[in-house]
Amino acid sequence: MILGLDVSTSITGATILDKKGNIVLCQAWDLRNKKNYKDVIDKAEAMKSNLLDVCLKHDIKEIYIEKPFMFFNSGGSSAKTMSILQNFNGIVSWLVFQQFGVKPKYLTASEARKLCGIKVPKGTKAKEKVIEFVLDTVPDFGVEYTKFGNPRPGEADRADSWVIAKAGLNEWKEKSSKS
Numbered sequence: 001m002i003l004g005l006d007v008s009t010s011i012t013g014a015t016i017l018d019k020k021g022n023i024v025l026c027q028a029w030d031l032r033n034k035k036n037y038k039d040v041i042d043k044a045e046a047m048k049s050n051l052l053d054v055c056l057k058h059d060i061k062e063i064y065i066e067k068p069f070m071f072f073n074s075g076g077s078s079a080k081t082m083s084i085l086q087n088f089n090g091i092v093s094w095l096v097f098q099q100f101g102v103k104p105k106y107l108t109a110s111e112a113r114k115l116c117g118i119k120v121p122k123g124t125k126a127k128e129k130v131i132e133f134v135l136d137t138v139p140d141f142g143v144e145y146t147k148f149g150n151p152r153p154g155e156a157d158r159a160d161s162w163v164i165a166k167a168g169l170n171e172w173k174e175k176s177s178k179s
Contacts, residue, residue: 002062002172003054004165005104007092009043009084011154013161014050016058017169023140024058026162028154040084044091048099051092055099063096063104064168065089066112066160107167109160115167127156134159 001024006013010032016024029050031043054060068085096104113120118133120126131151134141141162144152 001058001060002064002165002169003058003060003096003100004161004163004168005063005065005092005096006157006160006164007065007068007085007089008157009040009088011157012047012050012092013154013157013159013164014054015158015161015165016054016060017162017165019169021166021169023138023162025054026141026158028157030154032153040088040091043088044095047092048095051095051099060100060102062168062172063100063102064112064164064171065093065096065104065106066164067106067108105168105171107164107171109163112163112167115170116163118163127160130163131156131159134162138162 001019002017004013004015004017008031010030012029012031013027014029015026018024029046031037031046037043037046068089093104096102107115109126113126113130116133118130120129131143135143141159143155143159146152
């Protein structure tokens with residue numbers, strides 16, 4: 001099975017796909033509660049617990065993690081936020097290796113979307129296009145909405161983690177067919 005992670009210090013999406021591409025697990029791990037998670041170490045402890053739970057219940061062979069954003073864009077994250085995310089991504093990568101004994105592979109969001117055949121036209125929001133694509137192509141994927149018709153927090157993270165897992169599966173299949 002393949003685990004795809006969309007790592008964030010607020011909500012991390014986690015998807016497990018079997019070798020046929022069926023969803024085995026698709027969750028959002030919410031780390032936003034400041035009472036429970038006072039700092040990055042508390043969040044890392046929660047990630048460790050979530051990953052251990054996955055490790056104990058599933059036979060994961062490949063792990064793909066979305067690379068954090070590497071450059072600035074207008075209205076985007078600050079240098080401080082990007083630094084924290086880079087650090088947390090490194091922590092999660094190490095936890096993954098400790099729990100599963102598997103070195104994770106990394107894909108940028110655009111690489112993953114390309115491997116899944118998702119096109120995001122200029123001027124459109126990638127998160128919306130990803131959710132739309134996943135809803136249109138994955139029968140067992142559902143999204144919960146707020147009373148205002150917006151996806152609930154965590155739904156885009158779940159969709160992004162599915163894209164990472166599916167892209168990883170596609171990459172794995174391509175490499176397996178060549179060997």
